[in-house]
Amino acid sequence: xxxxxxxxxxxxxxxxxxxxxxxxxxxxxxxxxxxxxxxxxxxxxxxxxxxxxxxxxxxxxxxxxxxxxxxxxxxxxxxxxxxxxxxxxxxxxxxxxxxxxxxxxxxxxxxxxxxxxxxxxxxxxxxxxxxxxxxxxxxxxxxxxxxxxxxxxxxxxxxxxxxxxxxxxxxxxxxxxxxxxxxxxxxxxxxxxxxxxxxxxxxxxxxxxxxxxxxxxxxxxxxxxxxxxxxxxxxxxxxxxxxxxxxxxxxxxxxxxxxxxxxxxxxxxxxxxxx
Amino acid sequence: xxxxxxxxxxxxxxxxxxxxxxxxxxxxxxxxxxxxxxxxxxxxxxxxxxx
Numbered sequence: 566x567x568x569x570x571x572x573x574x575x576x577x578x579x580x581x582x583x584x585x586x587x588x589x590x591x592x593x594x595x596x597x598x599x600x601x602x603x604x605x606x607x608x609x610x611x612x613x614x615x616x617x618x619x620x621x622x623x624x625x626x627x628x629x630x631x632x633x634x635x636x637x638x639x640x641x642x643x644x645x646x647x648x649x650x651x652x653x654x655x656x657x658x659x660x661x662x663x664x665x666x667x668x669x670x671x672x673x674x675x676x677x678x679x680x681x682x683x684x685x686x687x688x689x690x691x692x693x694x695x696x697x698x699x700x701x702x703x704x705x706x707x708x709x710x711x712x713x714x715x716x717x718x719x720x721x722x723x724x725x726x727x728x729x730x731x732x733x734x735x736x737x738x739x740x741x742x743x744x745x746x747x748x749x750x751x752x753x754x755x756x757x758x759x760x761x762x763x764x765x766x767x768x769x770x771x772x773x774x775x776x777x778x779x780x781x782x783x784x785x786x787x788x789x790x791x792x793x794x795x796x797x798x799x800x801x802x803x804x805x806x807x808x809x810x811x812x813x814x815x816x817x818x819x820x821x822x823x824x825x826x827x828x829x830x831x832x833x834x835x836x837x838x839x840x
Numbered sequence: 841x842x843x844x845x846x847x848x849x850x851x852x853x854x855x856x857x858x859x860x861x862x863x864x865x866x867x868x869x870x871x872x873x874x875x876x877x878x879x880x881x882x883x884x885x886x887x888x889x890x891x
Binding site for chain 2: 567571572575576579580582601602603604613614616662723806808809813814815818823
């Protein structure tokens with residue numbers, strides 16, 4: 566039987582084949598060829614697209630190059646969401662490679678945060694980890710870590726080093742056996758066309774009477790519409806890392822195995838495919 | 841004596857389904873695209889020395 570550790574590897578090494586095309590509004594001196602890349606699902610767009618920037622800058626005048634940003638079918642892609650989440654939320658069930666437009670001007674300030682350097686991504690990533698640990702262990706684990714331990718988590722993600730990252734991240738996944746899970750589960754539930762960016766509330770992995778909470782229990786409380794009623798056709802897909810776990814899956818297990826490196830379980834609720 | 845036991849979680853349907861879906865995901869998202877460049881290059885460490 567496969568080991569649960571294999572799940573961690575599969576999650577970490579997930580890749581989205583992507584085709585980057587320069588948007589037609591951009592001014593170039595020569596024709597810009599599309600650029601193809603395998604993007605790590607667990608990383609961030611602005612962290613892994615140096616090659617894309619270099620590729621397109623070659624055909625542009627320096628004066629025409631402002632901050633790079635990305636668009637998929639009219640949606641400005643938020644760099645501070647993990648890549649896999651962006652794909653699941655906006656492009657699930659579409660043909661691969663994922664086709665993204667690249668822009669160098671008209672930065673959509675109302676939709677996106679500026680990302681002038683990798684240190685901005687690092688700060689965002691670490692603040693997510695701290696928030697997740699506040700939910701899981703009242704912040705005790707992250708606070709006990711040293712600066713170099715925090716760096717190890719970040720460098721592991723930045724350089725795609727699974728072992729380096731998990732040597733430290735496993736500490737964030739521990740809990741006292743008698744408590745049967747974290748204090749609260751760090752999760753965020755997203756919908757592609759919602760006014761609010763995501764749903765995030767307090768949710769315990771085990772009920773006061775000892776019942777193990779499942780993905781279904783979480784959705785029942787946070788977004789009941791996501792669960793099909795009896796004899797009704799499925800209206801929504803519940804997607805995590807490009808898969809649809811059964812609603813019976815214990816939420817604690819999901820938190821330990823299918824969380825992103827930021828330690829949050831990012832759950833996309835998207836309209837179901839018509840067969 | 842010690843005996844190895846299989847916990848119910850290890851045989852549960854939800855668990856099996858996650859493994860199957862992850863392997864389907866790899867096929868769907870990666871199989872035809874192995875020739876694409878990786879966004880993050882893996883540094884190659886060459887260890888030199890004598891045994």
